[in-house]
Amino acid sequence: MDEGRHRRAGRPARALGWTSLGLGVARLAAPGAVRRLAGVDDSAWARLLVPLAGVRELCHAAVLLGSRVPGPWVWSRVAGDAVDLALMGCATARRGRARRRRAAAATAAVAGLAAVDLTTALRRGGRPWDRETTLHAAITVRRPREEVYRFWRDLANLPRFTTHLESVTVLDDRYSRWTVRGPAGRTVEWDAEIVEDRPGAVVAWHASRGAAAAGGGEVRFADAPGRQGTEVRVALRYTLPYRAAVARLLGEHPEQRVRDDLRRFKQVMETGEVVRSEGAPEGAHAMRLLRRRPARPVATGGAP
Structure with a gap:
């Protein structure tokens, strides 16, 4: 595959890399605002997990934007989405009514992004166990x-x-x-x-x-x-x-x-x-x- 085809094939994966970069910066720069938007409380666990998720997103961004063939690395985002959905499910089940509504909305947004990640991974990265x-x-x-x-x-x-x-x-x-x-x-x-x-x-x-x-x-x-x-x-x-x-x-x-x-x-x-x-x-x-x-x-x- 020539260089131009590599770039065209990698564009969707790199777009997700820029998405990870934005999410990572937001979670590290304004973790409190992220917690409020997601309907998450101010517990010690929440204060720890939001910045950690930001670091994880920056790692996704590094490999997706830095790899010559980024398609297979989209599977790392799919794995991160699964973690986020599990955590958001806990937040939705345990919080008060107002926070549950915000958590449900955030969960829907994460699920939508997860669907995009999975589709891109299957099209551009293939099934990792078959490559x-x-x-x-x-x-x-x-x-x-x-x-x-x-x-x-x-x-x-x-x-x-x-x-x-x-x-x-x-x-x-x-x-x-x-x-x-x-x-x-x-x-x-x-x-x-x-x-x-x-x-x-x-x-x-x-x-x-x-x-x-x-x-x-x-x-x-x-x-x-x-x-x-x-x-x-x-x-x-x-x-x-x-x-x-x-x-x-x-x-x-x-x-x-x-x-x-x-x-x-x-x-x-x-x-x-x-x-x-x-x-x-x-x-x-x-x-x-x-x-x-x-x-x-x-x-x-x-x-x-």
Whole structure:
């Protein structure tokens, strides 16, 4: 999609970003007036929640106005609308008659805005649980192209350098079973099929149907300029894109993890193992290396 189409597709989402900016500024600059208009009392909870809602709206504005593709972020406003409607429902049920009327009017306004948010999210952001994200990464390995291809083509080697994989069991020339360690210690498995295999050039696979978080990927191999080894280019596809959004906020973007995996792959190909030290002696399995620590000299006794 070119830049002009990106801008046109993102206009409704950015309009909601400006709406969030206005609501956020109002709730922070004049929280008392907002409480009165909404039929909310002056309790400690109300004095706390209105400014917090303002901060939340400013966060919505930041991502909607700052993102090149803001459509998926409209779902954050939909979630905020649900919170606001729940709180307004409590206000309508518990206040006096005059305040209930104001609260009911405010609830209707929030519900109308929620309908706009939901419609925009479905049209511009799609259903978040059905969207697919593609990650790209590349690295140069100082080994011959055929050797690099053969190592990757044996999918059982992938857990040696890929942190999220617990194991890959090769079933036959086309099919394999992938196991990852999921949240809360759960194990997630799916079958994958090789859909393209050109020796020395490309390996592509796709997960079986019903594998919710798994998509597929491809790896392309090419001779590096000046006979400097092999260029390895990876494209990975997976669903559940908000995992990537949350990870970005935590400073652990999945694309960075893929680049880290490729660096470990380079080490395995060039040295025979992932470089480790006294701080990570567990072995070459990539998942174990997450527990590594800086190496320290062995204590020999005596005063430091």
